[in-house]
Amino acid sequence: EVQLVESGGGLIQPGGSLRLSCAASGFTVSSNYMSWVRQAPGKGLEWVSVIYSGGSTYYADSVKGRFTISRDNSKNTLYLQMNSLRAEDTAVYYCARFISDFDYWGQGTLVTVSS
Amino acid sequence: SSELTQDPAVSVALGQTVRITCQGDSLRSYYASWYQQKPGQAPVLVIYGKNNRPSGIPDRFSGSSSGNTASLTITGAQAEDEADYYCNSRDSSGNPLVFGGGTKLTVL
Numbered sequence: 001e002v003q004l005v006e007s008g009g010g011l012i013q014p015g016g017s018l019r020l021s022c023a024a025s026g027f028t029v030s031s032n033y034m035s036w037v038r039q040a041p042g043k044g045l046e047w048v049s050v051i052y053s054g055g056s057t058y059y060a061d062s063v064k065g066r067f068t069i070s071r072d073n074s075k076n077t078l079y080l081q082m083n084s085l086r087a088e089d090t091a092v093y094y095c096a097r098f099i100s101d102f103d104y105w106g107q108g109t110l111v112t113v114s115s
Numbered sequence: 116s117s118e119l120t121q122d123p124a125v126s127v128a129l130g131q132t133v134r135i136t137c138q139g140d141s142l143r144s145y146y147a148s149w150y151q152q153k154p155g156q157a158p159v160l161v162i163y164g165k166n167n168r169p170s171g172i173p174d175r176f177s178g179s180s181s182g183n184t185a186s187l188t189i190t191g192a193q194a195e196d197e198a199d200y201y202c203n204s205r206d207s208s209g210n211p212l213v214f215g216g217g218t219k220l221t222v223l
Contacts (some may be wrong), residue, residue, distance in 0.1 A: 035212065037158075044217040045150070045158065045201050094157055098212070101148035101163040101203065108157055 002026035002104045004095050009109030016085050016113075022078040022095030022106055030073040033098040036080050038091035039108075046091070049080065050098060063089075085113045119147075119202055119215035126221040127192045135187045135218045137202030147185035147202045149178060152217075158201065162187055189220075197222045 008020040020036070036048040049059045049069040057069050068081040078095050090113045096102040119139040127133035137147050146165060150158035160169050162178035175190045185204070189196055202215040 037214075044199075045152075045203075045214040047203075047212040047214055050212060100146075101160055102150070102158070103160050103163075103169065105157040105159075 002097070004097070004104055004106035006093065006095055006106040006109040009093065009111045011112045011114065012085055013115050014086060014113055017081070017083045018085065018111060020080040020082065020093055020095075020109060020111070022080075024076050024078065024097075027097070029071050029076050029078055034069075034071065034078045035096050035098045035102065036069060036078075037094045037096055037102070037105075038089075038111075039094070040088070040091040043091075048093070051078070082111070085111075087113050089113050118206055118213050119204060121200075121202060121215040121218045123216065124219045124221070126223055127189070128223050129194065130191055132188065132190045133192055133220065135189075135200050135220065137185045137187075137204075137215045138183055139204065139213075139215075140183055141204050141206055141213070142180060142183050142185050145205045146180060147178070147204045149176075149185075149187045150201045150203065151196075152199045152201065153197075161200075192220075192222050194222050196220065 003025045005023045012018050033052050035050040051057045051069045066084045070079045092108040094108045095106045097104045149162040151161045152158040161172050161176050166178045177188045179186045199217050201217045206213040
């Protein structure tokens with residue numbers, strides 16, 4: 001059974017850093033395209049980043065230069081390193097497997113950026 | 116701002132048919148996928164590709180596309196279909212992935 005479990009969210013001050021994790025089971029992260037999608041409170045879905053099986057990475061303009069997506073093949077885990085956090089980064093962050101569409105999603109982890 | 120445009124809200128009477136649309140230039144080149152999201156839950160894929168449903172999605176859900184517009188149709192809407200629906204596709208400007216703003220479906 002495919003499962004994605006995010007962790008690492010919490011309350012962080014503006015300008016701070018946080019690393020989100022997404023532990024996968026039932027499939028191999030390194031053989032798939034993996035993505036992060038976020039949803040601000042009461043707002044719609046926003047694609048954040050993707051890492052392809054070959055290792056190429058892409059980012060939304062809103063996070064480019066501040067966020068880094070990566071994976072640990074030995075732990076079958078996806079990460080999102082978030083630096084220079086802003087109030088507008090406050091959201092539930094979901095990891096999702098992406099083939100040509102997002103077929104499996106985690107339950108999400110809440111990141112709140114506030115002083 | 117999103118490069119896929121959806122109506123913010125749509126309503127349908129119980130048992131009737133409703134179409135939710137998504138417009139964008141990238142839809143001329145790529146199929147849209149559709150996601151259902153209920154309050155407090157993660158999104159769920161309901162339609163992908165030309166018109167494919169993942170296992171467990173009722174056959175009252177269908178998808179279609181014409182020109183720059185993709186559509187999600189629910190034939191015989193049920194109370195449990197009340198949710199937010201999002202379309203997703205690639206962005207013609209180069210971003211690999213973009214979501215529409217979402218449509219809130221109310222079943223009356």
